[in-house]
Amino acid sequence: MGQSAPNPAATTAPLSAPTREDPITSALRRDNARRVTSVFSSLVLDKARPDLTTRQTAILALVVAAPGEETVKRMAAALDVHKPAVTRGLDRLEELGLAKRSTSTTDRRVCLARPTAEGVAWITAAAALIRGA
Secondary structure: OOOOOOOHHHHOOOOOOOOOOOHHHHHHHHHHHHHHHHHHHHHHHOOOOOOOOHHHHHHHHHHHHOOOOEEHHHHHHHHOOOHHHHHHHHHHHHHOOOEEEEEOOOOOOOEEEEEOHHHHHHHHHHHHHHHHO
16 A cells, blocks of 8 residues: 555644743733723723713724714724614714714715714823823
């Protein structure tokens, strides 16, 4: 009979034990986690600011960052969610006065979103907290 091909699994080196993270990297990772937790806790606990979910915050950030108006379709693609999820997020943002929706003048099927001054201020405050935390 002919020779069989060598088993690739048998020729590979055994997996080594996971290496330990150096203490400096570990401390930085813990510090960053504490910072992010602190920032979001202060945003949630600050009653002057509305309580937004992570998705609503992401939608608002996309609306604020967009030059002009942003479409629901582009936001859904950017967040890797379905369009109804973005629509629900925009419903809440509109209730809170952080964003406004309109219909495209060229295609009535297209929903456009733009931030209000309060929405821009909310994202600006959140970004300042994250940078300064």
